[in-house]
Amino acid sequence: MSSAEPEHPVDSANPAFRARPADAAQAADQASGETLSTLQDAPVEQPLPVDTSVFDEQTVRLAREIVPRYPGSRSALLPMLHLVQSVQGHISQAGIVFCAQQLGLTTAQVSAVVTFYSMYKRKPSGEHLVSVCTNALCAALGGDEIYARLGERLGSAEAPLGQEETAGEPGTPGSVTLEHVECLAACDLAPVVQVNYEYFDKQTVESAIELVDALRRGERPVPTRGAPLTSWRDTEMQLAGFFGEPEVLQAAVDAPSTSEETMVGARLAERRGWQAPPMPDDSPLPPVPDKK
Numbered sequence: 001m002s003s004a005e006p007e008h009p010v011d012s013a014n015p016a017f018r019a020r021p022a023d024a025a026q027a028a029d030q031a032s033g034e035t036l037s038t039l040q041d042a043p044v045e046q047p048l049p050v051d052t053s054v055f056d057e058q059t060v061r062l063a064r065e066i067v068p069r070y071p072g073s074r075s076a077l078l079p080m081l082h083l084v085q086s087v088q089g090h091i092s093q094a095g096i097v098f099c100a101q102q103l104g105l106t107t108a109q110v111s112a113v114v115t116f117y118s119m120y121k122r123k124p125s126g127e128h129l130v131s132v133c134t135n136a137l138c139a140a141l142g143g144d145e146i147y148a149r150l151g152e153r154l155g156s157a158e159a160p161l162g163q164e165e166t167a168g169e170p171g172t173p174g175s176v177t178l179e180h181v182e183c184l185a186a187c188d189l190a191p192v193v194q195v196n197y198e199y200f201d202k203q204t205v206e207s208a209i210e211l212v213d214a215l216r217r218g219e220r221p222v223p224t225r226g227a228p229l230t231s232w233r234d235t236e237m238q239l240a241g242f243f244g245e246p247e248v249l250q251a252a253v254d255a256p257s258t259s260e261e262t263m264v265g266a267r268l269a270e271r272r273g274w275q276a277p278p279m280p281d282d283s284p285l286p287p288v289p290d291k292k
């Protein structure tokens, strides 16, 4: 964080608010712009034709709670974007402007982060987000087939659901967004599917279809590991750092978090007394080659 940036959230309602120095030429170009691409470049102190009133007082309060958790205010952007998704089910232009205002960033800076991470959705998501791992190991063990068949199940054989498309009206009960993702760090339990980032291990086409059918009926199947299922928006609230009632947090903490397969290597090493060699205190670093 540069020393010129504010440490604390900025009151966007305050007419004295100034986020970052505006480039005058850029501002003039953008004052009349209404498209997404031009708004992305607008400095936040310019009046923007974007209504952020969807973010009520409670959301503003939560956003401001996030900021002091980090040494630099801009570090609060990732959880704040999750907070925005918990409200809207995606990152809208209003969400980008909201974060920029709260953190004293430009909308271009916020957009750059939003478009970099696939966890930030650019269109409204369903009540549940189903992520199918199609990275090498899962794909070879059936992940590709699971993704293809779920697309057909949630759409139709003629028009299967595509990446980040939703069956049902986004946000309504039983709506499901489908995506394929790369390695979910559970290769020993491949092929893996997540619902709202909770694991359903060792899936088959049949078990995955059963899973999405249950979600479409409004049920909440129990994950193989991890916290009890909630909606994707509630998960987003948790990723923003807010767990609601203490029982919710306790249930997540108490839920199983490991698997027999994952522990096999550790147990074998323990039985045989194997240990990783200790890290030497003074490991010499290799020389840095001269730049030509």
Ligand code: FES
Pocket (backbone or CB within 6 Å): 133, 134, 135, 136, 137, 138, 139, 182, 183, 184, 185, 186, 187, 190, 191, 192
């Ligand atoms: S390849 Fe699917 S979890 Fe690693």
